[in-house]
Amino acid sequence: MKIVFMGTPDFARAALEKIIEAGHEVVLVVTQPDKPKGRSGELQVSDVKACALxxxxxxxxxxxxKEADHVAYLKSIDADIYVVAAFGQILSQEILDIPRFGCVNIHASILPEYRGAAPIQQSIIDGKKTTGxxxxxxxxxxxxGDILLQREIPIDEEETGGGLFxxxxxxxxxxxxxxxPKIERGELTPIPQDEAKATKCGKLSKDMGKIDFSKDAETIRNLVRGLNPWPSAYTYLGGKxxxxxxxxxxxxxxxxxxxxxxxxxDGSRAKEISQSxxxxxxxxxxxDSFVVLTGGGYLKITEVQLEGKKRMDVKAFLLGYKISAGDKLGD
Known part of the structure; x- marks a missing residue:
């Protein structure tokens, strides 16, 4: 089939590459405008644009x-279907109606669960055992929209947002x-989503990573996993x-x-703190670690990064930074 592919980040690039490898004709790639990066302000192309080039x-x-001249341009492109993956803009109904087989989206959850921008990380944060x-x-x-095809996979106990991504x-x-090919042959039956089971998730933000130690240890561990590598879970130690x-x-x-x-x-001190x-x-x-009291259980921390320093395991961290039983993490 002739395909217009719409996507922006590395998540979408994998799909574009596999579509090309499968022999489909991608007649156009639509992606977000180049954006300035870092202090230099040098424009950076998206992962999808790099693949297209x-x-x-x-x-x-x-x-x-959605602007009229852009819609007119899309209408001038001879395409059978639009494939969308993390494009970053909402398509109007006028655009959805352009291709013969409509527009299909690759969404990283088992819909109707986790509609929205960050389903991968949110599934880990929520402690889910499976996704897809x-x-x-x-x-x-x-x-x-209606479901055409789904595939589920387990979420490993130690999985991070980056690994699952x-x-x-x-x-x-x-x-x-x-x-x-199944869409082209009419072999897939659209299944309406059950609105009663729908859940939503928003965009990731740095504020999400601030650890609240009044929550239980497993909830905090899931936050650490889900926000690794970005935006990361954090607290404060000695004002840093x-x-x-x-x-x-x-x-x-x-x-x-x-x-x-x-x-x-040390054991007596640990008991005193745990009971406080x-x-x-x-x-x-x-x-090789230090243990923190939470609102439910204890968190054994094994890898950290202090402000202005490199990421390292706690064994190496303790060689240059003294932490003692009774020290407090947080604001």
Whole structure:
């Protein structure tokens, strides 16, 4: 089929590459305008644009795709279907109606769950055990169209937002390549989404990463995983921002075993702190980690990054920064 591909970040690039590899003719790539990056303000092309240029595919970069002249241009392109993946702009009904087979979207969740901008990270933050990709016939609403094809995968216990992003990016490419010939042959039956089961998720922001130690340890661990690598979970230590990159949960039994392995003085101090209920307090400091009291259980922190420093494991961090039982994390 002749395809117009609309997408912007690296998540969409994987799909575009697989569509090209499958032998489909991509007649146009539509992506967001180049944006200035860093202090230099040098314009940076999107991942999708870079891929299009490598394959000598024409690129269109409208600021607002709904404008009349942009819609007229799209109508002039001979395409059978539009494939959309993390494009970053809402398509009008007029645009959705242009191609013969309509517009299909690659969405990184099992719809109707997690409609919106950051379904990958939110699924980890919420502690979900599975997620997946949906190929959806686009409608005017936000991720509300009929479901054409879905595939589910498990979320590993130690999975991060970045790792899951890569897996779903590859899966999205595989699934759209499977869907396209079936769409052309009329072999897929559109299934309306169950609105009663619909959930939404917003865009990621740096503010989301601030750790609230009054929450339970598992909730905080999921936040750490979900926001790794961006925008990252963080707290404060000695007035400086401390990013938490890796952490594990400890229950009462685990903490008890830990305290029993410590010296009598350190063990007594750990018990005192754990019983105080002062969340965010450091309960114990080990060679390769430190343990923090939360609103439910204990968080064993194993990889950090202090403001102005490199990311490192806690064993290396403790060689240059002293943390003691009783120190407090947070504002």
């Amino acid at each position: 490598e394959h000598n595919i024409p690129v269109f970069q409208p600021v607002k795709i 990709v949906t190929i959806m016939q686009m409608a005017a609403g936000m991720d509300t 890569d897996k779903l990016s590859d899966l999205g490419g595989e699934l759209i390549v499977e869907a396209l 921002m401390l990013k938490i990159w890796k952490a594990k949960t400890l229950g009462e039994v685990d903490l008890g075993a830990l305290i029993n392995s410590m010296s009598p003085e 209920g002062d969340v965010g307090s450091v309960v114990a400091v080990l060679k």
